[in-house]
Amino acid sequence: MFFGFLYFFVPLAATFFFSLHGKRGVLGFAAYRRVFADPQFLTTFTFSFEMAVCTIVVGLALIIPTVIWIHLRAPWAKPIVETFSLLPFVIPPIVLVFGLIRMYSAPPFQLVSSPALLVAGYVVLAFPYIYRAVDAGLRAMDLRGLTEAAQSLGAGWGTIMFRIVLPNMRVSLLSAAFLTFSIVIGELTLAVMLAWPAFGPYMALVGRDLAYEPTALAILSFLLTWGLIGLIQFASRSLVSQGSAVGGAH
Amino acid sequence: MAFLELNGVVKRFGRLAVVDGFDLAVEEGEFVSFLGGSGCGKTTTLRMIAGFETPSEGSIRIDGTEIVPVAPNRRGVGMVFQNYALFPNMTVRRNIEFGLKVARWNPAEARQRVDEMLALIHMEDLAERYPHQMSGGQQQRAALARALAVRPRVLLLDEPLSALDAKIRGQLRTEIRAIQQKLGITTIYVTHDQEEALSLSDRIVVMRTGRIEQVGTPFEIYNRPANAFVASFIGQLNVLDATVLDPALGRLAVAGQEVRAAGPVAAALGQPVKLSLRPEMLSLETGDSAANQLDGTLANIVFLGSIVRLVIGIGGREIFLDRFNAPHLALPAVGTAVRLGFPREACLVTGGEPAAEAEPALSKAI
Amino acid sequence: MTDRPAGPRGALTARPSSSPRRAWLGIVPFALFALAFMILPASSILLGSFQDEHGAFTLANIAHLARPDILKCYLVTIQVSAVTAVAGGLFGLLLAFSVTLGGLPKALRSGLLTFSGVASNFAGVPLAFAFIATMGRVGIVTVILKTVFGVNLYEHGFNLYSFWGLCLTYLYFQLPLMVLIITPALDGVKKEWREASESLGASGFQYWVHIALPILAPPLLSSMILLFGNAFGAYATAYALTGGLLNLVPILIGAQIQGDVLHDPNLGYALAFGMVVVMTACILAYTALQKRASRWLR
Numbered sequence: 001m002f003f004g005f006l007y008f009f010v011p012l013a014a015t016f017f018f019s020l021h022g023k024r025g026v027l028g029f030a031a032y033r034r035v036f037a038d039p040q041f042l043t044t045f046t047f048s049f050e051m052a053v054c055t056i057v058v059g060l061a062l063i064i065p066t067v068i069w070i071h072l073r074a075p076w077a078k079p080i081v082e083t084f085s086l087l088p089f090v091i092p093p094i095v096l097v098f099g100l101i102r103m104y105s106a107p108p109f110q111l112v113s114s115p116a117l118l119v120a121g122y123v124v125l126a127f128p129y130i131y132r133a134v135d136a137g138l139r140a141m142d143l144r145g146l147t148e149a150a151q152s153l154g155a156g157w158g159t160i161m162f163r164i165v166l167p168n169m170r171v172s173l174l175s176a177a178f179l180t181f182s183i184v185i186g187e188l189t190l191a192v193m194l195a196w197p198a199f200g201p202y203m204a205l206v207g208r209d210l211a212y213e214p215t216a217l218a219i220l221s222f223l224l225t226w227g228l229i230g231l232i233q234f235a236s237r238s239l240v241s242q243g244s245a246v247g248g249a250h
Numbered sequence: 251m252a253f254l255e256l257n258g259v260v261k262r263f264g265r266l267a268v269v270d271g272f273d274l275a276v277e278e279g280e281f282v283s284f285l286g287g288s289g290c291g292k293t294t295t296l297r298m299i300a301g302f303e304t305p306s307e308g309s310i311r312i313d314g315t316e317i318v319p320v321a322p323n324r325r326g327v328g329m330v331f332q333n334y335a336l337f338p339n340m341t342v343r344r345n346i347e348f349g350l351k352v353a354r355w356n357p358a359e360a361r362q363r364v365d366e367m368l369a370l371i372h373m374e375d376l377a378e379r380y381p382h383q384m385s386g387g388q389q390q391r392a393a394l395a396r397a398l399a400v401r402p403r404v405l406l407l408d409e410p411l412s413a414l415d416a417k418i419r420g421q422l423r424t425e426i427r428a429i430q431q432k433l434g435i436t437t438i439y440v441t442h443d444q445e446e447a448l449s450l451s452d453r454i455v456v457m458r459t460g461r462i463e464q465v466g467t468p469f470e471i472y473n474r475p476a477n478a479f480v481a482s483f484i485g486q487l488n489v490l491d492a493t494v495l496d497p498a499l500g501r502l503a504v505a506g507q508e509v510r511a512a513g514p515v516a517a518a519l520g521q522p523v524k525l526s527l528r529p530e531m532l533s534l535e536t537g538d539s540a541a542n543q544l545d546g547t548l549a550n551i552v553f554l555g556s557i558v559r560l561v562i563g564i565g566g567r568e569i570f571l572d573r574f575n576a577p578h579l580a581l582p583a584v585g586t587a588v589r590l591g592f593p594r595e596a597c598l599v600t601g602g603e604p605a606a607e608a609e610p611a612l613s614k615a616i
Numbered sequence: 617m618t619d620r621p622a623g624p625r626g627a628l629t630a631r632p633s634s635s636p637r638r639a640w641l642g643i644v645p646f647a648l649f650a651l652a653f654m655i656l657p658a659s660s661i662l663l664g665s666f667q668d669e670h671g672a673f674t675l676a677n678i679a680h681l682a683r684p685d686i687l688k689c690y691l692v693t694i695q696v697s698a699v700t701a702v703a704g705g706l707f708g709l710l711l712a713f714s715v716t717l718g719g720l721p722k723a724l725r726s727g728l729l730t731f732s733g734v735a736s737n738f739a740g741v742p743l744a745f746a747f748i749a750t751m752g753r754v755g756i757v758t759v760i761l762k763t764v765f766g767v768n769l770y771e772h773g774f775n776l777y778s779f780w781g782l783c784l785t786y787l788y789f790q791l792p793l794m795v796l797i798i799t800p801a802l803d804g805v806k807k808e809w810r811e812a813s814e815s816l817g818a819s820g821f822q823y824w825v826h827i828a829l830p831i832l833a834p835p836l837l838s839s840m841i842l843l844f845g846n847a848f849g850a851y852a853t854a855y856a857l858t859g860g861l862l863n864l865v866p867i868l869i870g871a872q873i874q875g876d877v878l879h880d881p882n883l884g885y886a887l888a889f890g891m892v893v894v895m896t897a898c899i900l901a902y903t904a905l906q907k908r909a910s911r912w913l914r
Contacts, residue, residue, distance in 0.1 A: 323818055393812075397816070
């Protein structure tokens with residue numbers, strides 16, 4: 001246990017320490033200031049941020065109705081969809097992006113230069129996590145019981161969706177959103193291969209040229225991820241679900 | 251000297267005494283039940299005998315030897331758990347064999363012993379099954395056989411039937427008792443189900459909040475409860491408000507009528523007390539002049555199958571009168587006045603609220 | 617943007633029975649998406665590995681996988697994955713054990729699980745940077761070891777940018793992943809089993825050998841297989857750490873995509889195909905073992 005702590009915390013501590021060496025001989029946040037001053041930092045971060053939001057919106061819009069439909073009308077489809085959630089493991093990002101490029105670089109589906117392809121790829125990457133979060137949320141609320149009760153009271157589907165189902169899923173929606181966000185922000189493979197000015201490639205670039213800024217970035221990204229996951233854990237304490245955030249961003 | 255003795259056993263968690271002074275002497279071959287609600291300390295006491303909890307104070311002896319300092323795997327005490335706890339990676343045969351393997355039995359003898367056990371629980375053809383392939387009842391029988399295979403000195407059962415459904419519970423109950431009697435093994439059985447305790451035990455220990463309320467045979471516990479708690483815990487009980495008219499003669503006033511207890515009542519003149527009556531002790535025949543009589547109104551008739559229950563209102567309370575069903579039963583109409591009769595021995599007089607405190611019985615039923 | 621037909625919400629009615637045809641409707645959007653962005657790209661890779669530059673069918677690409685340098689590449693990748701799977705598996709097990717069956721306080725348990733949740737995602741570029749800052753040539757630990765303890769890591773042959781350095785870095789997300797996966801299995805070990813075995817006379821050692829280990833073996837194995845697959849497919853960390861120098865299959869594939877000296881997309885497809893084969897084998901083994909595990913640990 002003790003060695004576990006050592007192993008985990010030493011690199012973090014070292015990185016933080018390293019990042020404070022912005023100016024020669026002085027311990028300070030100079031590196032951080034330079035990072036924030038770099039215009040590229042803002043542009044790439046903003047780009048990734050936008051991509052993350054798009055991914056969240058598209059992903060949720062696609063998956064929530066599907067999962068609800070499966071729960072209510074097509075339970076037989078559940079194993080099929082669950083198998084698909086294993087797909088991003090079997091087809092790692094590097095292979096996925098390869099396939100995407102091959103398929104969509106020529107007419108009639110020339111999507112390679114469109115950010116839509118990136119978003120689609122991100123949705124595929126985030127799909128297992130979003131699916132699991134939404135599924136857990138729906139299971140926890142006895143979807144069938146609630147919808148049938150609402151229907152017997154005369155509610156239409158619009159009301160059911162927006163006044164009953166979605167509000168009761170707040171926690172899992174948040175969880176899915178935060179998780180997707182953290183995946184997309186740091187994602188490298190798809191962004192590099194599809195040649196987009198995203199945050200991941202930016203960090204890699206910085207790492208190639210500069211010495212201390214990369215570590216500052218690493219600390220920032222770690223804090224961001226930690227903060228998001230921490231929020232998820234905090235929010236999901238009301239949802240008794242296990243194993244929420246699993247996996248590695250490749 | 252008894253075979254299993256517990257003396258002054260106390261178990262504290264922090265400052266809370268979960269078991270507070272437990273004394274019991276169990277003879278060899280006896281079947282004793284620990285009966286009580288949840289939190290009464292019965293399971294903790296059992297686990298102390300098994301060795302999974304250590305007493306804060308007191309001693310536990312088996313056959314004269316103190317076992318508290320002995321590790322659980324050396325006590326020779328077998329245990330059957332509520333959730334069976336069969337080893338999922340082993341067949342029934344291997345499960346039963348496990349204790350024998352650990353004790354380094356000769357393989358041929360071990361095999362024979364396992365066959366004996368399988369025959370005892372009537373599961374010879376299920377020997378090669380895995381736990382997840384069997385029903386709850388089958389698993390529990392296998393767990394029993396596993397515990398008995400090593401010939402333990404004492405057999406402990408921790409609510410073994412709670413996880414099973416009612417029908418299986420009934421069947422397994424009789425099976426367990428039959429096996430226990432056949433093998434003559436000293437047994438402690440923890441349960442919260444009074445029917446189980448009554449039907450299985452040689453003696454029952456009724457417990458509440460870590461203390462023993464009463465120890466006795468099922469007959470004694472039911473018919474001569476030591477206090478209001480035991481009386482209300484076991485079986486159905488009718489409770490009426492009464493006032494003492496004459497302590498020495500045991501005369502009480504109930505709803506403006508007079509009732510006589512079987513003996514003197516240990517209460518002051520005019521003291522409000524509770525009169526408790528078993529439903530089966532009441533009857534609509536009032537012939538015997540020495541018996542008590544009470545007038546009331548028939549509020550409802552409930553048909554429970556073999557029992558017909560008459561709900562009668564007396565003095566603002568409702569009491570039950572149970573009688574056996576008969577094809578040509580002639581019963582009064584609901585709403586009419588009825589007269590009840592009951593012997594003086596049926597009166598149990600207690601000083602306060604029946605189930606809340608351990609009020610000692612104020613009268614002795616002979 | 618991807619076109620999405622109007623969602624199935626409008627199509628849902630309160631009819632008690634749904635004809636199979638209508639039930640299909642709701643799955644359509646997802647099915648389209650899965651088709652377009654999961655199935656088709658994957659199959660196009662599959663197809664591509666059997667085609668040459670002119671699109672004709674050929675087995676040459678697969679044959680090329682047998683080239684010694686490619687085989688070496690696979691070997692190295694397998695080695696990295698195996699090492700981190702086993703090491704991450706064992707240490708992760710120890711860590712998880714200490715907070716479940718080992719009886720450390722509950723607060724430590726939730727702390728460990730939360731941290732594992734974060735750390736298992738902390739792969740890729742930031743992780744590489746963190747390790748460079750720690751164990752790189754001028755990393756903090758390297759420097760401390762040199763100045764305070766007089767031990768020069770790099771002179772002793774250690775190199776962060778080598779096989780073992782990569783393994784060490786990968787462990788940072790493998791270990792937490794193991795903790796997360798194996799904790800539910802450890803929770804499923806009922807304490808009554810231990811008590812039953814004690815009441816039957818068994819010692820602690822006998823309990824572990826005959827009962828606990830056989831029960832935990834399938835989930836342990838399946839978790840390690842999952843870890844293996846996780847490491848095998850990892851790209852970003854290796855890329856950020858070594859800039860594409862290390863001889864790993866994902867890096868090689870990446871090079872084919874980006875067009876390097878050996879630019880041969882069809883080879884790349886074959887490589888990708890090989891990788892998918894490995895991953896599929898992993899996931900099949902994992903599911904098979906999990907089925908067995910869940911039966912016993914229910």
